[in-house]
Amino acid sequence: MIDPASAIRLSLIVGLWCAVVGFPVAVGVGWVLARKRFVGRTLLVTLLLVPLVLPPVVTGYLLLRFFGREGPLAALDLDIPFTLAGAVVAAFVVGLPLYVMAARHAFEAVDPRYEEVSWTLGVPPWRTFLRITFPLAAPGLAAGAVLSFARALGEFGATAVLAGNVEGRTRTIALAVYTLLESPGGEDGIGVLLWASIAISLAAIAGYEWFNRWQRRRLDEPRRRGR
Amino acid sequence: MTTLQLDAKLELGPLALDLHLVTRARRVVVDGPSGSGKSTCLRILAGLEPAAQGKLVIDGNVWMDSAARVHVPAWQRRVGWVPQDALLFPHRRVRANLAYAAPDDAALHDVARLLRVEPLLDRLPRNLSGGERQRVALGRALLARPRLLLLDEPFAALDAPLRTELAAALAEHCTEHDLAVVLVTHDTAAAEALDGEHWTLSGGRIAPR
Numbered sequence: 001m002i003d004p005a006s007a008i009r010l011s012l013i014v015g016l017w018c019a020v021v022g023f024p025v026a027v028g029v030g031w032v033l034a035r036k037r038f039v040g041r042t043l044l045v046t047l048l049l050v051p052l053v054l055p056p057v058v059t060g061y062l063l064l065r066f067f068g069r070e071g072p073l074a075a076l077d078l079d080i081p082f083t084l085a086g087a088v089v090a091a092f093v094v095g096l097p098l099y100v101m102a103a104r105h106a107f108e109a110v111d112p113r114y115e116e117v118s119w120t121l122g123v124p125p126w127r128t129f130l131r132i133t134f135p136l137a138a139p140g141l142a143a144g145a146v147l148s149f150a151r152a153l154g155e156f157g158a159t160a161v162l163a164g165n166v167e168g169r170t171r172t173i174a175l176a177v178y179t180l181l182e183s184p185g186g187e188d189g190i191g192v193l194l195w196a197s198i199a200i201s202l203a204a205i206a207g208y209e210w211f212n213r214w215q216r217r218r219l220d221e222p223r224r225r226g227r
Numbered sequence: 228m229t230t231l232q233l234d235a236k237l238e239l240g241p242l243a244l245d246l247h248l249v250t251r252a253r254r255v256v257v258d259g260p261s262g263s264g265k266s267t268c269l270r271i272l273a274g275l276e277p278a279a280q281g282k283l284v285i286d287g288n289v290w291m292d293s294a295a296r297v298h299v300p301a302w303q304r305r306v307g308w309v310p311q312d313a314l315l316f317p318h319r320r321v322r323a324n325l326a327y328a329a330p331d332d333a334a335l336h337d338v339a340r341l342l343r344v345e346p347l348l349d350r351l352p353r354n355l356s357g358g359e360r361q362r363v364a365l366g367r368a369l370l371a372r373p374r375l376l377l378l379d380e381p382f383a384a385l386d387a388p389l390r391t392e393l394a395a396a397l398a399e400h401c402t403e404h405d406l407a408v409v410l411v412t413h414d415t416a417a418a419e420a421l422d423g424e425h426w427t428l429s430g431g432r433i434a435p436r
Contacts, residue, residue, distance in 0.1 A: 113314055116275050119301035120308040121328035121371040128302075131327075135318050218318055220353055 030103025060161025106140025254423030307368030357384030
C-alpha cells in the first residue's frame with residue numbers, strides 16, 4: 001500500500017532539510033573557494049565533486065558503511081541507516097556539490113573590491129561579510145538552496161541503499177513511483193505522484209531562475225550596462 | 228612633520244613599482260601615463276596590496292614596515308579611498324551608502340549638501356550617472372572621518388564647471404578638517420583647484436614635478 005500524500009510530504013521534508021542543513025556548509029566552503037587561494041584547493045574541489053559523478057548507489061553504499069554498525073561513527077549511535085535522517089543524509093551528500101558550486105558562483109559574482117572599499121571605511125572583514133558580501137550574494141545562495149532542494153527531490157539510488165524504502169518513513173516520491181512501477185497494476189496509481197513531481201520541479205526551476213535573475217539585477221551597475 | 232613617507236616595492240605581473248616619496252605637503256597630486264601604476268600606488272597607501280614590501284609612514288604612524296613585519300590592515304588605517312569607478316554598494320541606496328561609516332545623520336546631510344547629492348539620497352546606485360556616483364563615493368569616504376583621503380580620478384565623469392567647483396569645495400573641506408589628500412588625476416583644472424604638490428609616476432618610479 002502506497003500513500004502518495006506521505007511520499008510527497010517526505011520528499012518535501014527531505015528537500016527542505018537538505019537546503020537548510022547544507023546552507024552553512026555551502027556558504028562556508030563556497031566563500032573559501034571563491035575568495036581564498038591555498039595549497040590543496042584543487043583537491044578540495046575534486047573531493048567535493050566526487051558525489052556528483054559517483055553512481056548514487058555507490059555513494060549510498062559508502063554512506064551505509066560509514067554510518068553502519070562497523071563504521072567509524074558507530075560509537076555515536078546515530079541511528080542513520082533506514083531512517084528519515086538517512087534519507088536526508090543521502091540526498092544531502094549527493095546534492096552538496098551543486099549547492100557548494102552555486103554558492104561559490106554567487107560569491108565570485110560579487111566584486112571583491114566592494115569588500116576592499118568597506119575595509120577602508122573602517123569595517124573589518126567579518127562585519128564586511130555580513131553587511132556587503134552576504135547580502136550581495138544572498139539571491140545566488142538562495143538559488144543554490146533551491147537547486148539542492150530540487151536535487152533532493154530527484155534522489156533515488158543513495159536514498160534506497162542508505163535509507164531503504166520504508167512506507168511512511170523513508171519512501172519519498174521517487175521511491176514510491178519506483179515501487180508502484182514494480183508492482184502489478186501499480187502504474188495506475190502514479191498519477192498524483194507524477195503531477196506532484198512535475199509541479200514541484202517546475203516551481204523549483206522557476207525559483208532558481210528567479211533568484212539568479214535577482215542577483216544579476218542586484219549587482220547590475222550602470223557601468224556594466226554601458227551608461 | 229612629514230605627512231607621508233613611502234618606500235615601497237611591488238611587482239604585479241608586468242607592473243614593477245619602486246616608489247620613494249617623502250613630503251610635508253597635506254595635498255599631493257600624482258599624475259602619469261595610463262598603466263603606470265597610479266591606482267596601485269593608492270592601493271598600497273590604503274593597505275590593499277599586502278604583497279608590497281617597504282615602509283609607509285603617515286603623520287608619524289607606521290602603517291607598513293616589512294622589515295619589522297608591520298602591516299596595519301586597511302580597516303585600521305582610516306583612509307578614505309575613492310576608486311575610479313566609485314564602487315557604490317549596489318544593494319544600498321545613496322543614503323545607506325553615505326551612512327555606511329557616517330558618525331551621524333547631521334554629518335551625512337552636511338556632506339550631501341557639500342557634494343550636491345541631497346536630491347539623490349533615496350536612489351539606488353544603478354539609477355545614478357557616473358558623475359553622481361563619484362560624488363556619492365567621495366561623500367561616503369569623507370563621512371568615515373579619514374586621516375588620509377585617496378582619490379582616484381574622482382572628478383573624471385563631471386562637467387568642467389562642476390569639476391572645478393567641487394574640487395575647490397573639497398580643498399576647503401580638507402583644510403577645515405586638516406585632512407591629507409593624495410589625488411591621482413589627469414585633470415589639470417581639478418589638480419590646480421586642489422593646489423597640491425605635484426608628483427609624476429612613470430616607469431615604475433615616482434618623482435616630484
